[in-house]
Amino acid sequence: MSRQANRGTESKKMSSELFTLTYGALVTQLCKDYENDEDVNKQLDKMGYNIGVRLIEDFLARSNVGRCHDFRETADVIAKVAFKMYLGITPSVTNWSPAGDEFSLILENNPLVDFVELPDNHSSLIYSNLLCGVLRGALEMVQMAVEAKFVQDTLKGDGVTEIRMRFIRRIEDNLPAGEE
Amino acid sequence: MSRPAHRRPEYHKINKDLFVLTYGALVAQLCKDYEKDEDVNKYLDKMGYGIGTRLVEDFLARSCVRRCHSYSEITDIIAQVAFKMYLGITPSVTCNNSSRTEFSLILDKNPLVEFVEELPAGRSSLSYCNLLCGIIRGALEMVHLAADVTFLQDRLKGDRVTEIGITFLRKLDEKKYRRKK
Numbered sequence: 001m002s003r004q005a006n007r008g009t010e011s012k013k014m015s016s017e018l019f020t021l022t023y024g025a026l027v028t029q030l031c032k033d034y035e036n037d038e039d040v041n042k043q044l045d046k047m048g049y050n051i052g053v054r055l056i057e058d059f060l061a062r063s064n065v066g067r068c069h070d071f072r073e074t075a076d077v078i079a080k081v082a083f084k085m086y087l088g089i090t091p092s093v094t095n096w097s098p099a100g101d102e103f104s105l106i107l108e109n110n111p112l113v114d115f116v117e118l119p120d121n122h123s124s125l126i127y128s129n130l131l132c133g134v135l136r137g138a139l140e141m142v143q144m145a146v147e148a149k150f151v152q153d154t155l156k157g158d159g160v161t162e163i164r165m166r167f168i169r170r171i172e173d174n175l176p177a178g179e180e
Numbered sequence: 181m182s183r184p185a186h187r188r189p190e191y192h193k194i195n196k197d198l199f200v201l202t203y204g205a206l207v208a209q210l211c212k213d214y215e216k217d218e219d220v221n222k223y224l225d226k227m228g229y230g231i232g233t234r235l236v237e238d239f240l241a242r243s244c245v246r247r248c249h250s251y252s253e254i255t256d257i258i259a260q261v262a263f264k265m266y267l268g269i270t271p272s273v274t275c276n277n278s279s280r281t282e283f284s285l286i287l288d289k290n291p292l293v294e295f296v297e298e299l300p301a302g303r304s305s306l307s308y309c310n311l312l313c314g315i316i317r318g319a320l321e322m323v324h325l326a327a328d329v330t331f332l333q334d335r336l337k338g339d340r341v342t343e344i345g346i347t348f349l350r351k352l353d354e355k356k357y358r359r360k361k
Contacts, residue, residue: 010289011268016192017238018266019199021231022311026206029227033213047209051201054295058197088192111192115234130202 012062016088016111023112027127037124044126048133049140056138059085071167072096074144075103078135078165087111091163107161110154118155126150132163143171191242196268196291203292207308217305224307228314229321236319239265251348254325255283258316258346267291276345284332287342299336307331313344326350 026047030040063081068074075093083105084090091105112128126132132148139146145168152162206227210220243261248254252275259271263285271285292309299306307313313329320327326349333339 010291011264012195013193014196014199014268014291015242015265016194017235018231018315019194019202021234022199022203022206025227025231025311026202026209029206029209029213033209047202047205051198051205054201055197062195085195086198088194111194130205134198 017114020111020114023130024116026130027125031122031125037122037126041124041126041129044129045133045136048130048135049137050133051130052134052137052139053141055086055134056141059138060142071100071103074139075105075165079105082138083107095164101167103165104151105163105165107163110161113155113161116155123156126153127155128153128161135163135165140171145169145171197294200291200294203311204295206311207306211300211303211306217303217307220303221305221307221310224310225314225317228311228316229318230314231311232315232318232320233322235266235315236322239319240323250280251283252280254320254348255285255346259285262319271344281348283346283348285344285346287344290335290342293336296336304337306336307334308336309334309342316344316346 027040027044030043034040034043059082063077063085065077065081068077079091079093088111089107089109091107093103094106095104096102110128112131116127118125118127128150132150135148136146147164147166147168149164150161151164152158152160154161207220207224210223214220214223239262243257243265245257245261248257252273255273255275259273264270269287269289269291271287274284274286276282276284290309292312296308299308307330310331313331316329317327320329328345328347328349330345331343332345333341333343335342
């Protein structure tokens with residue numbers, strides 16, 4: 001008594017709402033598991049890091065971006081390719097430091113927080129901190145040690161969400177044999 | 181920590197990989213929290229239920245599906261519209277009984293397990309994707325339909341396909357309906 005539904009080929013795309021709600025379930029679970037916001041933030045960062053080190057391979061395979069020659073190119077790729085691909089948004093890249101080793105990603109809207117209000121007892125929670133870990137982990141796999149942190153957050157009443165990225169140093173050890 | 185989306189957010193189509201890896205992190209966290217697979221499964225189902233009750237609003241607003249007249253139509257919409265929209269796949273539908281209240285969704289591909297080679301050691305009863313069952317159950321309940329939703333087969337457990345069984349129960353009385361938390 002079976003009939004086949006019209007099965008199209010699998011799409012690599014999905015609508016972001018399921019992700020948004022699943023992410024919310026993850027943060028909620030961590031808030032139950034850890035007593036204070038700082039520990040939740042740390043755990044989100046750590047999880048994000050582990051995700052980032054896996055995600056970068058797929059990103060490089062799908063996006064066909066070549067090697068970036070400097071941190072400015074890296075910033076553009078993160079904003080215009082990676083964020084677009086995985087979150088459907090294109091943050092702007094601004095506030096470069098004079099030395100060119102720090103910049104900000106300004107997210108005017110953040111799909112992760114579409115259904116979210118921070119409760120009063122979680123005022124220090126960095127809700128989207130997974131993203132900082134993802135950025136850090138992914139960039140480490142391409143030989144860049146960076147720091148990523150939220151400096152503004154619409155969930156906390158700021159007008160925009162701003163992630164500050166700082167280049168720490170190039171990582172030499174992970175280069176596989178044969179590469180320059 | 182949530183509110184109904186009273187403002188319509190922009191519709192974003194995204195690549196699935198970040199979601200899939202985040203889902204894995206969620207399951208891993210629950211495995212730390214609960215020793216028994218049954219508890220993880222139950223918790224995934226409960227979380228999914230909460231998600232489904234919210235997701236259905238978004239789904240109905242965006243998909244413009246008309247009112248369904250049979251469980252068979254509903255199951256088709258779940259497979260061909262909802263799964264397509266939120267997971268980018270279209271499971272096939274089979275009907276399992278002559279009174280047409282029991283159906284199966286056969287997932288030939290399951291994006292949630294793309295990075296999962298096998299279940300972790302000691303987790304052989306884990307229903308890794310059990311969030312999906314809760315989502316379907318919660319969404320249906322919000323349109324006044326009670327259903328049991330469970331994995332009947334699972335590739336991660338060595339079965340040939342992944343199969344979600346949906347058994348429609350009685351129609352919920354709208355007046356008596358109370359939203360469960």
